[in-house]
Amino acid sequence: MNLITNRITQELEPDPIPDPNETSGQLWARHEAIQTDAASLFGQTFFFSCVDVCLGLCLAWANDGARLEALSKSLERQNVKARLDMFSKHVATKFPAGSKRRTALDRWIERAHAAREQRNLMVLGRWVVEARRHKIVNVLGLPSGSPQSTAYTIAELRAFNEELGALEQELARLCTHWPV
Secondary structure: OOHHHHHHHHHHOOOOOOOOOOOHHHHHHHHHHHHHHHHHHHHHHHHHHHHHHHHHHHHHOHHHHOOHHHHHHHHHOOOHHHHHHHHHHHHHHHOOOOOHHHHHHHHHHHHHHHHHHHHHHHHHOEEEEEHHHOEEEEEEOOOOOOOEEEEEOHHHHHHHHHHHHHHHHHHHHHHHHOOO
């Protein structure tokens, strides 16, 4: 992200009220700034794969790696949802309900499912910049049907990426202290 794009986005993002005196050149500059920032941030959502890899390693090494080879092969064919479901089963088996460990791991699983669902919607939709509203909009469905849309600010996309990073760090910490 270049300095001008960053400056324009930071200056314009907090004020979502359209300016009736805004010129088309100013609107176009904001459109370009939002699109550039959003593209960069959207690209970073693909680093959800780091969470996926960390989760896969935690699962492969379940029970001190007793079934490392078999689990590794099995996990290669699973999507993130299946891995999260498998992780949830391991957690439920290993830690008693209501325990500090189980609560922390269940909370992480819930957050990871929410992030996975949001990331999937982001990937499946198409993106439209609404410069007057200072938003980027994710649209699901065909224009001829009943499309559904979700509008994001640059700050919201940034926060989503921060959540992905936090999920990765938290899983590494949890699995280090309480391996499944």
